[in-house]
């Protein structure tokens with residue numbers, strides 16, 4: 001049974017930072033705080049200067065059982081803008097003013113709440129409240145769009161009578177809606193449960209002699225992030241990885257390989273087991289034709305020629321052997337990104353391709369962040385801005401899951417005519 005207005009035991013011992021900003025709806029944050037505490041959450045309240053004009057910190061202090069934080073600079077205190085988000089499972093801003101939404105979208109840090117958002121890694125839930133047509137102002141629309149694109153959950157305010165006496169769109173979302181959004185953000189998604197994903201990651205190393213090889217700049221971080229995210233979302237995951245320095249994600253079965261040939265074999269033998277294949281590895285296209293068993297000496301040589309031959313095209317070969325698997329590939333490009341990615345999608349018979357421009361500053365090989373465009377077989381394009389690779393992994397899995405579901409619903413047996 002679900003008790004109305006309660007999220008149940010899922011918030012037990014969850015650490016939530018409740019940001020309160022200068023809206024007339026600030027008094028509703030008092031009731032929200034009580035509901036969170038009742039559901040077992042440990043709540044730290046952060047107030048803006050404007051918020052304190054509406055409700056006193058004392059109210060929140062007494063009800064939360066913790067001091068309220070209001071300042072970046074406070075004598076004899078730890079750096080709250082770092083410690084609060086570090087310890088938090090989620091940050092909830094309710095009510096959120098147009099001002100605080102704009103600051104968050106622009107990355108400003110001129111008070112404790114906004115500075116905290118710049119250092120936080122946990123889910124962010126924003127419940128706006130605003131009057132006088134602010135919600136439909138182009139600037140607010142743009143900033144809300146930016147926050148949503150970065151993965152924040154921004155709740156739509158509700159329509160109804162506002163503090164000004166007008167009827168409009170801007171009332172703080174109902175408490176139950178906010179509580180449900182927090183619960184959803186904190187409850188692990190299990191939407192990949194029952195699926196078996198084969199993920200490839202990292203570079204390959206193609207030997208020249210026992211001490212030298214040809215490789216590339218892939219760090220493996222993107223593929224590892226996908227494996228980790230898929231496992232967290234309930235999938236059984238096998239990660240076939242070239243040599244990397246990335247820690248192995250928990251609960252993921254790892255198959256380590258060095259060369260493109262080894263990777264081909266490892267992937268092919270597990271293809272039939274899988275329901276989806278995500279090829280994030282940067283596999284060498286060419287390898288030395290005649291690797292030698294002894295170290296090549298430089299003595300007496302002013303130049304050295306290396307003859308290369310094509311390696312097996314893993315994506316094309318898996319694609320040819322596939323039965324019902326969803327196939328996702330990556331296109332790391334330096335120019336004509338979309339055109340090259342679309343060609344690869346078609347040539348390799350993929351369902352989805354993740355196109356990323358590796359020359360983008362702060363993105364690509366080695367970086368913890370990446371930006372990408374997802375292109376599906378029907379020509380649908382989803383542009384994803386620069387974000388942590390783990391967040392990008394979730395965004396890729398979201399799109400792949402939609403494609404998997406629509407494919408599985410099309411594969412469902414046709415009902416017998418007249419049957420129910």
Ligand SMILES: Cc1cc2nc3c(=O)[nH]c(=O)nc-3n(C[C@H](O)[C@H](O)[C@H](O)COP(=O)(O)O)c2cc1C
Nearest residue numbers: 021022023024048050051097098099100129130131
């Ligand atoms: C009575 C009153 C009610 C207000 N209510 C809202 C509101 O609901 N939403 C909003 O965006 N701004 C509202 N404002 C304006 C904000 O308080 C103002 O933009 C302030 O700078 C926000 O600061 P903060 O975002 O740091 O809390 C209100 C102002 C007053 C005087």
